[in-house]
Amino acid sequence: MEIDRRNLAMALEDEAARHAYLYPEKANPRTILRMILSPLRGKKKIFWMWLLHGLAFGIRPMLSVFVLGRLVRLLEQGATMERFLVVAALVAGLYFLLSAIVAQTDARIRATWMIFRVKLINRMLSQYMRMDFGLYENAKFLDVMRRWQLAFSGNETGLEGIWNRSLEGLGQLISALLLAGVLIGLLGPWMLVPLVVYLLVVYFTKANIARFQFAKSEALMQAQRRSYRYTDMATDFRYGKDTRLYRMQHRFAKGYQPILGALEKLYHAFTGRVFHMSFLENAGLILLEGTVFALLFWRDLPAVQFIPALTAGLLLSQALQRFAGHFLAFYQYESLYIEDAFTLLAADLQSEQGAAAIPGKGPVEIRLENVSFSYPGSDKRVLENCSLTLQAGESCALVGVNGAGKTTLVKLLTGLYRPTEGSVRINGADATEIPADDLFRMYGVVFQDAQPLAVTIAEYVAASDEKIDRDRVQRSIEKAGLWEKVDSLDQGIDSPLLKVLHDDGVILSGGENQKLAIARALYRKDTRALILDEPTSALDALAEEKIYREFAELSEGRTTLFISHRLASTRFCDRIAVLSGGRIVEEGTHASLMKEDGLYRSLYETQAKYYRQEETA
Structure with a gap:
């Protein structure tokens, strides 16, 4: 669909046009994976630490399988207590070493990933501040823009959430592969059938749930946006006088009811879909565990093999459930917002501009x-x-x-x-x-x-933090009639505004803010x-x-x-x-x-x- 970029705010009013412009190509799972990995590209140190974390995490459950098999063999051999203690000490030492590796790599990687996410937030905020001002008037477009918050807003959600959960997810996957290898070696290749079936069922159910939730995400965001607005108004000091003097609490509660009803309907639909899909997932799990137990009893293994096999089967079930529930389901859902975020980062959200100079000099017609x-x-x-x-x-x-x-x-x-x-x-x-x-x-x-902005008075008037003409700042403030106030401040024009970043920030009155804005307009030399x-x-x-x-x-x-x-x-x-x-x-x-x-x-x-x-x- 051809988009008229001369007035992007109006062109993107139509939903079909908006979707065609923002998503010119449908992203496939491989493309989304590349998006997720793109900030990490070239970071070999992070990759090797991530892999080391996964191996250390994945090997730990294998110690349980090994130690139980070894202890049974020692019992059959009538070994002394000293040999039991040596084996226990070796296993405990190895477990401690692996846990130390997991803890150290986890801490280092998470700190690095948080820095990556903050840089992406900075890029997205720059996109917000560059995009056509008229797009702020399009509520549906803003709902799409808000999806980036789901991708970048938290340590345990969105992109960083995927990165963080992949630490354990990779470990659980390695555990599952190692444990499956043990079971296949002890019980035969038939173990592959229920394992593959279970993985396919889990992938299908998680993907189905994620797509269902994503399809209703726009309606959810609209309801949440209105809910947040009501919450902000109910708790905002500026509205406190009216709500009390005119007893408007009931009107607030009444206005919130339809929003609450919409949210309740959406959440009920989400939980209903999860409930129905869980039957398939549980059926796959029953097939897997049932096969393990059937083969255990059918093969009539000796104790030295039976106990490790039973332990490996139980741990495999736990690893797969954890991998599916903690990582795969999370990835299926959150990765859909990753596409939105990176698409918006790449989108040109400014109307088409020419390169003509403003004719003449001095005042303009x-x-x-x-x-x-x-x-x-x-x-x-x-x-x-x-x-x-x-x-x-x-x-x-x-x-x-x-x-x-x-x-x-x-x-x-x-x-x-x-x-x-x-x-x-x-x-x-x-x-x-x-x-x-x-x-x-x-x-x-x-x-x-x-x-006002949370900058110094001089930076606000000059609209910059570089090459500020301090004399011009003072003259502009004097012309605007605010110099007496500014000069009385301890830091003068270097006084910070607001208390957002500085506890000693200056709070100006409404009239003083207007004078400061006049000074800013007068400061501009051109x-x-x-x-x-x-x-x-x-x-x-x-x-x-x-x-x-x-x-x-x-x-x-x-x-x-x-x-x-x-x-x-x-x-x-x-x-x-x-x-x-x-x-x-x-x-x-x-x-x-x-x-x-x-x-x-x-x-x-x-x-x-x-x-x-x-x-x-």
């Missing part, structure tokens, strides 16, 4: 031409045939009621989203033909929900356009007035788009555009728009009326 946009999974047009031109170097205010699509328009301008229809042009060039990094670098953007999306929504009146007073200086040499729901703050802009119904319905200066009987005048007078009422109260 930004033009929306008949732009329409709807979010993935929705037929509703947030913007429809929307056209707007920002002249180079001008400051334009964009206003409209809540939910009019102002922030969506900003994300389209900056290239975070791509239009469903129409185009965005920068100095006449189609924005989709400009490399994303160049487009992002052109903008200085302040969103209303400014979120910013040619400035977009301020409700940049003063968390500021007090004095701080907001200072930003307005210095707006001309902040926007100097840049094309500026200013978004605010406080219409009084838009009067200092060169032009005002009014967004309603997904399109621009009015444009002009404050004075010209106030002369018209339109939406802007209605909104402005509605807001002004409340201020006048407060003044006369």
Whole structure:
């Protein structure tokens, strides 16, 4: 299926298209095995330690077979106690040596594998941060992306879980082969028949269960995602006031019931499939053990052979059950997510980009031409045939009621989203033909929900941890009106933000976070356009007035788009555009728009009326 990569977020909305793009070829078991082993390729030391661990683990059960046979022979020979003790001491010493090898290799290998997994997580997080921002709006795509967590998220699950369990799995397999060899030698080649039958039955049943669970994994993830969201809200401090003051606990419980029902139905289906398949597996085990006991009694072996054979039969049954249940079943299920994880690592999740340079120098002209946009999974047009031109170097205010699509328009301008229809042009060039990094670098953007990162103040403002211009950082913070606060901190601009990584991290208020975001936008030396999306929504009146007073200086040499729901703050802009119904319905200066009987005048007078009422109260 051909995928239109000009707008990947929309192209991958269709399930068939998404599957065809992410899984161009169906992986076979050999391919999946190569994926599992790929991080270990070239690591000979790890391979030999893994093999040594398996041999030491696998040989240990054979000591029981050997020692019992030897002790019976010594009893028949009337050996002295000293000979018994020598044999016991030799076996105990060998067991201790093998156990020491298992313990040492286990510890070393597990530590190395954990490092491999962490590196893969880092690669996947980089993939997350590079992929088209619009893909975050596609819940079904995110469910697919979350499968990587099942592959890489834990020591005992997914990829590392397979690696770790293969330590014991290889040992159990070696034990089974050695024990089967003993039984075949004592009881004859007929032992191969039930052994092969049992292995085929186990492989079939485990594969069937794994495929069944995997087929329902998307439904399970959707239910789990909603369950986790409810859990987060129920335990989140931010929602605590509402749930208590408005007694919303019952509503939470009621909303959780359908999710609980979906999870219960899925888990019941899983356990039902395991229960039904277990009959086949148990039948194979009965055949194997029954054959061992039948041959033992039929062959009429002497005690010196009978006891080792009986011991080998019991240990073989245990080894095969352990191998099947602890490793094979785990591998069958977890390996299916390995394919997802490595496929997503290899996938190109960025829309097709051109190589065109942004024409000209200095402030840019930004033009929306008949732009329409709807979010993935929705037929509703947030913007429809929307056209707007920002002249180079001008400051334009964009206003409209809540939910009019102002922030969506900003994300389209900056290239975070791509239009469903129409185009965005920068100095006449189609924005989709400009490399994303160049487009992002052109903008200085302040969103209303400014979120700090766990870095130093200087790193946050410079958006880098290398070659930071400290003087420019200070000037940018001063222009944003936050220097007095930063200068009062013990470490100044080197103070860490948040307490995620540093116990002495600084927690800023909402207004201070907005000022810091403004400073970051001002720091960029090659910013040619400035977009301020409700940049003063968390500021007090004095701080907001200072930003307005210095707006001309902040926007100097840049094309500026200013978004605010406080219409009084838009009067200092060169032009005002009014967004309603997904399109621009009015444009002009404050004075010209106030002369018209339109939406802007209605909104402005509605807001002004409340201020006048407060003044006369």
